[in-house]
Structures are given as C-alpha cells and as structure tokens.
Amino acid sequence: NDRTAVAMIGLGPMGQAMTRALLAAGHPVTVWNRTAARADGVVAAGAARAATPSDALGAAELVVLSLTDYAAMYDILSGHEDALAGRTVVNLSSDTPDRTREAARWFTERGARLLVGGIMVPAEVVGTPDAFVYYSGPREVLDAHAAALGVIGRPEYLGADPGLAQLYYQAVIHCFLSALAAFLHASAMVATAGVSAKEFLPHAVAMADSISSYLPEAAGEFDARDYPGEQASVAMMGAGAEHVLETSRAAGVDTTLPEAVASLYRRAVAAGHGARGWTVLSEVVRHDLT
Ligand code: NDP
Known part of the structure; x- marks a missing residue:
C-alpha cells in the first residue's frame, strides 16, 4: 500500500500540524524534537518518539525537517551523519535559496538526497485542500513520495535547481509582507483623522x-x-x-x-x-x- 514511514524532525506549529495530518492519513510517523516535551501532544495522538535524531532517521523511508532555518538542520544532523547514507530528506524549513543549494550538496556528499520545500500556508491550513507546497530538487523524490507529501498539501514542483522552492517562497512572501505592511501603514495614515x-x-x-x-x-x-x-x-x-x-x-x-x-x-x-x-x-x- 502507499503508507510511508515518515520521520518528522522539528515540532514547532508546522511540524506538529504535518505529523497530525500524516497520522490521520494512516502514515506511521516517528518524531524527534530538540525540546522533547514538545513531542508529547503528537505522541499522544499516535506518533512514535525517537530518542535521538539517528533513531528517527533509521525508522523512516522519508525524513521531513521542519525547523526555523537550515542552521538548525546542521545543528541536529551533525554527529548523526552516518545515519544519513541512503536517506531521502525533505526540508520544509525556510531559508535562502543559496543555503538550500549548499544543503543539497551537503546531503549528496553524505550519500543522501534532498528535496527542498516551502510550505505556503499557515499551520492551521496544513493537510487541508487549500494547502500547497513549493518543491525543487530531484523530481523522482517527489514522485516516489507523492502519497505522503500530498497529505501535507498539494505539491507544486518548480524544477531541478534545489534553490527554486525557496526563491519562489521568498518572492511570494515579499509580496505578502509588503502588502500587509502597506495596509497597516495606510491604516495609520487614516487613523490620524480619527478613522478606524x-x-x-x-x-x-x-x-x-x-x-x-x-x-x-x-x-x-x-x-x-x-x-x-x-x-x-x-x-x-x-x-x-x-x-x-x-x-x-x-x-x-x-x-x-x-x-x-x-x-x-x-x-x-x-x-x-x-x-x-x-x-x-x-x-x-x-x-x-x-
Ligand atoms: P519554528 O520556526 O519556530 O521552528 C521551530 C522548530 O525548529 C522547533 O522544533 C525547534 O526546536 C527547532 N529548532 C530551531 N532551532 C534549532 C536548533 N538550533 N537546533 C535544534 N532545533 C532547532 O516553527 P514553525 O513550525 O512555525 O515553522 C517551521 C518552518 O516552517 C519555518 O521555517 C517557517 O518559516 C516555516 N513556515 C511556517 C509557517 C507558520 O505559519 N508557522 C507557515 C509557512 C512556513 P525547539 O522546539 O527545541 O525550540
């Protein structure tokens, strides 16, 4: 069947939402988070708790990272590099395109493959029909894991250059952030005349x-x-x-x-x-x- 054993590393709001969506779709999920207590909720919901990053990597056909940035990924994985050979890693953390390209090389040197992603919706939308995710890097990784990754959100594949997903992500977020700031600025302008x-x-x-x-x-x-x-x-x-x-x-x-x-x-x-x-x-x- 198309149930994939997933390791979820990083349990902020996004990692937790993805874990719950994967569990609900029947995929077994093993979780690891630096602050162990943050895993309690998803473990109660059916996820398995890994004691170390190596244990999480070893339990999975597909490793998903959901961290603040790519520096957090190196902090977590260095020391566990032996467990990376042959692994398929999807990093859904935000960072610059150049750092994602460098990471793709880093994984290749360790015998692993990296698919880069950028989730385009907030945590509460993850796993719903409105969710979509930009991907770039090896297309065959996305195709091979379409069932599990499709649970998180609709995949939008952008190309083989690993930097593309975060380049599109940052470009779209720029439109978003600039427009939101402009709305608050405009509201401050009219507020000076007593307009709410x-x-x-x-x-x-x-x-x-x-x-x-x-x-x-x-x-x-x-x-x-x-x-x-x-x-x-x-x-x-x-x-x-x-x-x-x-x-x-x-x-x-x-x-x-x-x-x-x-x-x-x-x-x-x-x-x-x-x-x-x-x-x-x-x-x-x-x-x-x-
Ligand atoms: P955060 O950005 O707060 O990421 C938190 C996770 O990163 C936690 O698991 C945290 O561990 C871990 N972490 C951070 N630094 C380190 C480190 N040095 N070593 C080990 N672990 C570390 O949470 P989110 O879930 O909100 O976001 C995850 C990613 O998704 C981010 O890149 C964000 O930009 C992106 N994203 C977020 C959206 C949102 O609405 N929240 C929407 C779309 C994308 P610990 O618990 O121990 O602190």
Whole structure:
C-alpha cells in the first residue's frame, strides 16, 4: 500500500500540524524534537518518539525537517551523519535559496538526497485542500513520495535547481509582507483623522483586489524589458509616491515604506525614464539600469 514511514524532525506549529495530518492519513510517523516535551501532544495522538535524531532517521523511508532555518538542520544532523547514507530528506524549513543549494550538496556528499520545500500556508491550513507546497530538487523524490507529501498539501514542483522552492517562497512572501505592511501603514495614515481601520477596510480590500488586474501587463513588460505605458508614466506615479510620503510625514506616521517606494520612482526619473510606463521600475530593481 502507499503508507510511508515518515520521520518528522522539528515540532514547532508546522511540524506538529504535518505529523497530525500524516497520522490521520494512516502514515506511521516517528518524531524527534530538540525540546522533547514538545513531542508529547503528537505522541499522544499516535506518533512514535525517537530518542535521538539517528533513531528517527533509521525508522523512516522519508525524513521531513521542519525547523526555523537550515542552521538548525546542521545543528541536529551533525554527529548523526552516518545515519544519513541512503536517506531521502525533505526540508520544509525556510531559508535562502543559496543555503538550500549548499544543503543539497551537503546531503549528496553524505550519500543522501534532498528535496527542498516551502510550505505556503499557515499551520492551521496544513493537510487541508487549500494547502500547497513549493518543491525543487530531484523530481523522482517527489514522485516516489507523492502519497505522503500530498497529505501535507498539494505539491507544486518548480524544477531541478534545489534553490527554486525557496526563491519562489521568498518572492511570494515579499509580496505578502509588503502588502500587509502597506495596509497597516495606510491604516495609520487614516487613523490620524480619527478613522478606524475597520471603517477604512473596504477601501483597502477594493484596492487589494484590483492589484491583481495590473500584474499580467506588468509581467509582460518586465519580461520584454519594454515599458510603453505612457498613460501611467513614472513621472505621474512618482509624483503620487511623493504625495504619499509627504502625507505620511505630515501625519507623523512612519515613513520607511513610502520612502522606499518613492526612492524607486526617483531613481527611474533621475535615469531619464520619467515619460516611460511605471513598469520601468523593473530596471531599477534589477540593478542594471542603463
Ligand atoms: P519554528 O520556526 O519556530 O521552528 C521551530 C522548530 O525548529 C522547533 O522544533 C525547534 O526546536 C527547532 N529548532 C530551531 N532551532 C534549532 C536548533 N538550533 N537546533 C535544534 N532545533 C532547532 O516553527 P514553525 O513550525 O512555525 O515553522 C517551521 C518552518 O516552517 C519555518 O521555517 C517557517 O518559516 C516555516 N513556515 C511556517 C509557517 C507558520 O505559519 N508557522 C507557515 C509557512 C512556513 P525547539 O522546539 O527545541 O525550540
């Protein structure tokens, strides 16, 4: 049958949620966590407790890591490297693409294979139909363990370069974090006139919903490096960005975020691109403005 013996190393909110989902789907799970007491809940739910990382590795066809970063992985696995040969490891911890590429080499040197993943949903969504996970690295690992990994969330395979999963992850999280910070910033702006965030909310939601409609054209212009959108020129959009900055400053709210946005427009204008479409900011962020 397609039940896979899984070792789950790392039992923060994500590791615990994945363990519970795997157990519920009938996969046996052996767990190890640095702080042993954190395993108590999932052990009560049916997971087996490993005394050491080596024991966890030895019990598994598939090793899943869910840690704060890749440094935690080296802290845990160094000293247990003999147990790695022949193992298949999926690291679902967040880190930079370069660190994940380096880790792929580290496992190869120890006779193991690494599939890199990035879980794109919070712990409470893990194991539900809304959950999805970016993967990169050896495709055959994903295919061989599709049953167990599919329990965590829908796999989205991005390619053989192990760095891709965390590159996409960090890029998407950047959109997420920037937009969330912008919402709080905007709420602070209107709060200076006694407007509550709840009153302002429908306006922010309408704008958030409309942003996706700008992206297809922006993507085409980014790829073509051609920015014909004179209807929304850098000069016009940049003047708007300066007004946001001045309004924030006058209101006494933080200026970090509007300053950063205005700076992109200023540099595009300074390079002589004021009459081009706003997507010429692509040249500023790519750092090869000519
Ligand atoms: P944490 O990021 O808090 O990770 C906690 C785990 O890492 C614990 O098991 C902790 O052990 C272990 N750990 C950290 N440092 C070390 C170390 N030096 N040596 C040994 N173990 C260490 O928990 P989450 O479960 O929230 O996140 C796991 C990963 O999933 C992260 O990379 C996060 O970015 C990512 N993620 C999280 C989401 C979320 O909503 N929480 C959503 C999507 C992705 P101990 O218990 O002993 O401290």
